[in-house]
Amino acid sequence: MLFKNIAILDENLNMRENCFVETKEDRITYIGDRHPGGGEREYDGRGRLLMSGFYNAHGHSPMSLMRGYGENMVLQDWLSKKIFPFEDKLDGESVYWGTMLSLAESMRFGIVSTSDMYYFCEDMARAVADSGMKANISRSVVNPSGEAPEKLESFKEMKDLYREFHGSCQGRIKIDMSLHAEYTSDRRTAEALADYAGGIDTVMHVHVSETELEHKQCLERHGMTPAAYLEDTGLFNLPAIAAHCVYSTEEDLEIFRRRGVTVAANPVSNMKLASGVCNAAAILEKGINLAIGTDSVASNNSLNFMEEMKVLAIGNKGFLKDPRALTAGDAVRAATEGGARAQRRDGCGALKEGGKADLIVVDISGANMHPVHNILNNLVYSCSGGEIEMTMSDGKVLYEKGNYRTIDIEKTIYQAEKATKKILERL
Incomplete structure (x- = not known):
């Protein structure tokens, strides 16, 4: 063209x-x-x-089916009373259509690639392949019961996913690794994941210090912040995306800088859930790669990246009470080059020959x-x-x-609505 x-x-x-x-x-x-x-x-x-185009550094695409479902609730109530029960009824077909709905919305708002953390990942990969989009997909590993990591179904699914899909569709699909968070698994699981991921070409994707409660309880459990704990397990020995980082300390930022970790700020979602504001200005001042994520449509409620850039910039200005805190250029670079770097997509994120x-x-x-x-x-x-x-x-x-051009939008909306109604009838 x-x-x-x-x-x-x-x-x-x-x-x-x-x-x-x-x-x-x-x-x-x-x-x-x-x-x-x-x-x-x-x-x-x-x-x-x-x-x-824009590179979304943190998302949960199938959760488009939960748009507007559970509003004005405290985070833990929102999760336990609304989101987790709904997710328990998901299947591969509903995940496919939820993902496809998010992909359609993404391309409408200029997103060309998303770092996506969820489950039923084969169905997510199928949707990405059909859409022509790019994605870094990761099967989120959780192990609250402390089961042996090698016996975890999620661990096996993650390995199978990597073998089958990494680098597929001419490199459009990449498979990343994901520990959901410090608080949803034990140390042995984090270390096993770090060991496995260290031997392959991949990126680690993990939630870090999203809420004050998460940050505080990690200190009580381990005597360390989530970032320090994750570094101690070896998860930051490979390229990583730390999502949220709302309560990350000066010492945490030094860990990110030293380890080359990307911070994916999620300005709209974090403010809507009243989690707080990621100090993006401090992250840039440290020389850390900054990217932007939408989080899920369930908590956002859109994938409008123009809106994300604006809220990132004005949120930091208001939070720091400093109009110089973050420039429009900082926001645009985070949305483009920063996200492409986070996803390790060479030659992406800038308009150049x-x-x-x-x-x-x-x-x-x-x-x-x-x-x-x-x-x-x-x-x-x-x-x-x-x-x-x-x-x-x-x-x-x-x-x-x-x-x-690549999505039957009327069919996608119909199937997404159908899947949502089917789940609601079973709740």
Whole structure:
């Protein structure tokens, strides 16, 4: 495809106008001021901005079936009275359609890849394969009873998932490892997972210090914070994504910096559940890779990444009482390059020649996008998400102006509603 007469947000997050950008197969092959010649399809980009797609660093896609189910509740009540009973009734088919619904919403809002932690992961992988999207999928390991790790069904499923799907669909699907959290497993399980993951090409995905209670109880159990405990088990000996980190201490941030751990902030979900605010400004100041996650639709209630960037920025400004705490550029970089780095997707997260053609087109012609003193400020503070009119992954258009190229959206919505009603009838 050849994008012509289009503004771009380049790899340095600078806006360049009236550009030509060509993609061939899965790569960006040309960026310049002149028509390169050729091109199977030309896209007139007047009034449009071409930029990297977004990389969601923490999600639970099948939980789209729980959108709006259980509101205005304390976290533990929300989980025990609403979420866990609903999840207990899930099966592979419902997980497939819940995942597909999230994938459709993701591409609508410019997300090209998600780090997804859940179960029934084969069905999740099937949905990702069918959709044309990218995903880093992990089977979340939990072991509250202290059973021998090698006997855990989740541990076996995780290994089988890696063997069958890692690197499949031309690398679109990656299989990560996941310890759900410190508080849902014992030390032996964490150490066994670290040992196994250390011998393969993967990323560790784990919840860390999401709530004050989690953080406090870990200190009582182990005399260490969740981050210190997880480092002690060896989980941070490999590339890792630490999700949430709302109550991470200065010492925890030093662990993340030293170990090269990515912090995935989940601004909307954490504020909606009243968990708190991740200090993203302190994370960046430490030189830690910062990414953004949506968490689940059950706690968010959308996958609007424009909204995530805005709440990340203004949340930190308000939390720290400092308007300089986090810039719009910081938020955009976390949503693009930061997420791609977290997922270990080389050549992704920036618009540059030779890079992957994971791109979105944003309509910047509307009244809310003018004047343009600084395009980054407009993207983060003025966009609603509805301005995204195209999402492309590996050079393939997935979504364009309300049309889903790879998903039967009417069937997906119908099947998701059907699965939800079936579960509710069994509760």
